[in-house]
Amino acid sequence: MSQASTSRRPAPDPGAPAGGRLRRLLLLAGEKGGLGPDAPPIPIRQLFRLFWPWLRPYRRWIPVTIGAIAIATAITTVEIWLFKLIVDEVLVPGDLAPLVWIGAGYLGLLLIGAVVSFAEDYAGTWIAENFVLDLRSDLLAHAQTLSPSFLDRRHLGDTLSRLTGDVRAIEDFIVGGVSAGLAAVLRIAFFVGALFLLSWQLALVAVATAPLLWLATRTFLGPIKEASRDQRRHSGSISAVAEGALSNHALVTASNRQADEVARLRKEGRGALRADLATSRIGGLLGPLVDLAELAGMLGIVVLGSLAVSQGALTLGGLLVFVTYLGRLYSPVRDIGSLGEAMFEAAAGAERVAEILAEDPEVADRPDARPLRDAIGLVELDRVTFGYPGAARPAVEGFSLALEPGEIVALTGPSGAGKSTLAKLLLRLHDPDEGTVRIDGHDLRDVTLESVRRNVSVLFQEAPIMRGSVAENIAYARPDAPIERIREAARLAGVAEVIEGLPDGYDTDLGERGRALSGGQRQRIAIARALLADAPVLILDEPSTGLDAAARDALIEPLRRLTEHRTTLLISHDQRLVDGADRVVELAPAAAPARPPVAEGVA
Numbered sequence: 001m002s003q004a005s006t007s008r009r010p011a012p013d014p015g016a017p018a019g020g021r022l023r024r025l026l027l028l029a030g031e032k033g034g035l036g037p038d039a040p041p042i043p044i045r046q047l048f049r050l051f052w053p054w055l056r057p058y059r060r061w062i063p064v065t066i067g068a069i070a071i072a073t074a075i076t077t078v079e080i081w082l083f084k085l086i087v088d089e090v091l092v093p094g095d096l097a098p099l100v101w102i103g104a105g106y107l108g109l110l111l112i113g114a115v116v117s118f119a120e121d122y123a124g125t126w127i128a129e130n131f132v133l134d135l136r137s138d139l140l141a142h143a144q145t146l147s148p149s150f151l152d153r154r155h156l157g158d159t160l161s162r163l164t165g166d167v168r169a170i171e172d173f174i175v176g177g178v179s180a181g182l183a184a185v186l187r188i189a190f191f192v193g194a195l196f197l198l199s200w201q202l203a204l205v206a207v208a209t210a211p212l213l214w215l216a217t218r219t220f221l222g223p224i225k226e227a228s229r230d231q232r233r234h235s236g237s238i239s240a241v242a243e244g245a246l247s248n249h250a251l252v253t254a255s256n257r258q259a260d261e262v263a264r265l266r267k268e269g270r271g272a273l274r275a276d277l278a279t280s281r282i283g284g285l286l287g288p289l290v291d292l293a294e295l296a297g298m299l300g301i302v303v304l305g306s307l308a309v310s311q312g313a314l315t316l317g318g319l320l321v322f323v324t325y326l327g328r329l330y331s332p333v334r335d336i337g338s339l340g341e342a343m344f345e346a347a348a349g350a351e352r353v354a355e356i357l358a359e360d361p362e363v364a365d366r367p368d369a370r371p372l373r374d375a376i377g378l379v380e381l382d383r384v385t386f387g388y389p390g391a392a393r394p395a396v397e398g399f400s401l402a403l404e405p406g407e408i409v410a411l412t413g414p415s416g417a418g419k420s421t422l423a424k425l426l427l428r429l430h431d432p433d434e435g436t437v438r439i440d441g442h443d444l445r446d447v448t449l450e451s452v453r454r455n456v457s458v459l460f461q462e463a464p465i466m467r468g469s470v471a472e473n474i475a476y477a478r479p480d481a482p483i484e485r486i487r488e489a490a491r492l493a494g495v496a497e498v499i500e501g502l503p504d505g506y507d508t509d510l511g512e513r514g515r516a517l518s519g520g521q522r523q524r525i526a527i528a529r530a531l532l533a534d535a536p537v538l539i540l541d542e543p544s545t546g547l548d549a550a551a552r553d554a555l556i557e558p559l560r561r562l563t564e565h566r567t568t569l570l571i572s573h574d575q576r577l578v579d580g581a582d583r584v585v586e587l588a589p590a591a592a593p594a595r596p597p598v599a600e601g602v603a
Contacts, residue, residue, distance in 0.1 A: 047343075047350055051174055054135045058127045065127065068120035069183045075113045077190040080324050082106060087317030128175040136167050139356060147362035148429055149388055161238075162356060166349035173339075173346030181339050184332035191329045198322050199305075199314055206301055206326050238268045301326055363431055365448050372451040375440050377405040377536035377567030379426065384435035386421060394433070395421040401585060405536070408568040410578045413587035419571045423539045426569065428452045439537060457535035459562070461542040463526040465517070470499050471506040473525055477533040485532060493528035493558045495521060520551030527558045538566045544574045552576070 055062075082102055089098040140163060195203035245261035305322060308314035314322070381401045387394035396418035403409050411419045424430050425437050428444050437444045444452055457477065465473055474489055475481045486506065490496040498521050502508040510517065517525070523543060530538065543559065544552045556576065563570075563580075570581055578584060 047170075047174060047346060050350065050354065051135070051170060054131050054138070055127070055174070057134070058130055061123050061127050065120060065123045065179060066182065068116050068123065069179065070186055071116045072113060072120060073183065073186040073190050075109050075116065076187070076328075077194055077325075079106065079109055080321055080328070081194065082109075083324065084315070084317040084321040087320055088315045089317075092316060124175070124179050128171050131175055132167055132171045135170070135353075136163055139163055139167065139353060142357055142359075142361075145361040145364070146356075146359055148424070150359060150362070159356070162349075162352045166352045169345045169349035170353065173343050177339055177343065177346070180335060184335040184339075187332040188329060188336075191325045191332075194325050195322060195329075198318050198325075199308060202301060202304055202308065202314075202322060205304060206329070238265065238272060241265045241268055298323070298326060363428055363449065366445065369446060369448045372439060372442055372447040372455055375455040375536045377403075378438075378440050379403040379537060379567055379569070380436070380438040380441075381422065381425070382436045382438065384422070384425060384432045384437060386418075386425060386430060386432045386434075396425075396587075398435070399587075400435075403567050403569065405567055406565050407583070408563055408570060408581045410570040410572060410581035410584045411587060412573065412578060412584060417587035419587055420541060423458065423541055423569060423571060426537070426539060427456055427458060455535050456537040456539065457530045457533040458539040458541060459523075459526055459530050459543050461545050463519070463522040463543075465510050465522055465525065467509075467511065469504075469507050469509055470502065470525065473510060474506075474528045474532055476529055481532055486528075489528040489532040490525075492531055492561050493524045494554060495524035495528055495558075498524070518551070519547050520554055523547065523551075523555060524558055527555070527562050531562055536566060538563060538568045540568060540570045540572065540577075542572055544572065544577060 082105055085098065085102055090096060090102070143159065192203065192207060195206055241261065241264045245265070301323060305314060305319040309316055309319050379402065381399060384399045385394050385397045395416075399418070399422070401409070401422075411422065413419060421430075425432055426444075428437075428449060431445060439447075439452070439455060466476060470490075471483065471486050472479075474486050478485075483506065487496065490499055490506075498517075499506055499508070527543075540559070540563075544555055547555070552574065559577065560580070568581075570577060572578055
């Protein structure tokens with residue numbers, strides 16, 4: 001392998017990567033979430049501890065929600081009690097006079113209940129949606145700090161499923177589920193209290209059925225938990241298959257693999273179907289058991305209550321209201337039982353979210369990192385060695401190269417020689433295992449990531465286009481750039497006429513990945529983006545690959561303008577581009593590790 005510089009001082013220790021806040025919480029909890037079926041689940045008791053940091057900013061609104069739930073439950077209890085008064089004070093004696101104040105009471109309770117219900121719904125929704133937004137934003141922000149290799153090992157669709165469905169499942173329990181559970185507990189407390197006020201003897205009989213309901217629900221918690229984990233896993237897999245098939249639509253169609261992609265989707269869908277059917281079977285068995293317990297309790301109360309009325313121990317209105325409270329009591333008991341399903345869906349979602357949040361970035365700012373300011377573009381790679389996790393040999397080994405400010409150096413060599421790896425090290429997408437990468441004499445590990453990437457721009461082979469307008473794409477690295485500079489960059493990139501011919505000019509929405517543009521047009525918009533970024537160091541990673549001869553010819557002049565006065569690392573097999581470099585460095589693949597000797601007599 002070619003080496004283009006002398007040896008330097010050893011690289012300083014890059015230091016341990018900074019840990020995320022959820023990772024520390026997971027370690028405290030003694031748990032680590034994962035995707036695999038054998039991954040240890042996050043216990044329910046740890047869910048609040050793990051995700052409380054995202055609820056803390058809204059803690060002042062939590063008492064408002066709790067208070068509103070309590071008041072609403074009290075209003076419901078009083079409204080039912082008023083029915084007792086209608087029967088005992090109006091219907092039985094045949095006196096209509098009490099209807100005036102009873103009706104006024106109903107009206108007042110209705111108005112207060114409407115206000116309280118609005119406050120409860122609004123505060124609960126505000127907390128829930130802010131929680132989801134914050135958690136989802138932090139998850140995306142953290143995922144963007146991870147190394148490309150971490151994300152490359154995972155299907156994009158599955159990662160998107162964690163951002164959407166899994167985060168929502170966590171919210172459904174931690175915010176929505178807990179509110180529903182609290183409301184259920186308060187209804188039970190208020191209704192049971194009313195039952196004991198009416199008749200403590202009947203109340204004792206009524207609450208005796210509650211343990212039966214709890215035992216029936218408890219029996220099914222384990223299967224519900226496993227079914228919920230399977231549902232969340234298969235949901236992510238379905239998203240991954242669909243995303244892969246649609247994002248690679250041209251390849252799938254050209255290869256006549258549509259049926260195979262549908263078959264893959266059906267395979268994952270059958271897994272989700274089995275999990276859904278398991279949940280349905282559990283519900284089908286649990287429902288009749290709960291109904292039987294409720295019916296037995298209700299029949300017993302009707303018989304005993306009728307005896308109490310005949311003996312004068314209970315009024316007719318008291319019996320009717322007692323039965324009403326009892327019927328309303330079974331509903332919150334059911335709600336608490338069904339809360340287990342939401343808990344386990346949240347736990348399954350938390351495992352998948354935690355796997356990403358608990359992953360430490362491979363590259364992070366040191367505590368004492370300082371900005372790289374006013375770089376002139378002196379680039380040094382000093383005895384750099386780097387290997388990808390799990391690879392049999394380093395991608396680059398002991399490589400040295402120096403680029404003077406404004407110099408264009410072309411890297412050539414076969415696939416696998418490490419050309420793109422060197423570009424990633426210069427962008428600090430990875431840190432070298434050994435050796436040092438410097439700009440203007442500064443070890444990149446000693447300066448902030450933001451400033452490194454502000455001083456190093458890159459033109460990728462595939463010329464990625466973000467969803468948005470032409471102007472937004474050109475100004476992606478400089479979003480505050482005025483339109484005049486955007487137009488000038490487009491002119492220098494040779495794409496201004498193309499843009500002006502679009503329906504809305506610079507405001508034209510380019511759609512998904514800019515597929516309405518040709519490959520050469522996308523690449524020239526990417527050149528305009530790099531021109532506007534105006535970084536002193538430039539990486540050109542196979543900028544003409546995949547383009548026809550006319551498109552490659554059209555790129556020559558814009559690329560020449562782009563590389564003027566910039567230190568440029570050119571990775572290319574295009575001889576016309578390589579001929580324009582000041583120097584050419586040819587890379588060879590790092591040597592494969594020697595095979596261990598085979599013991600005598602062993603094949």
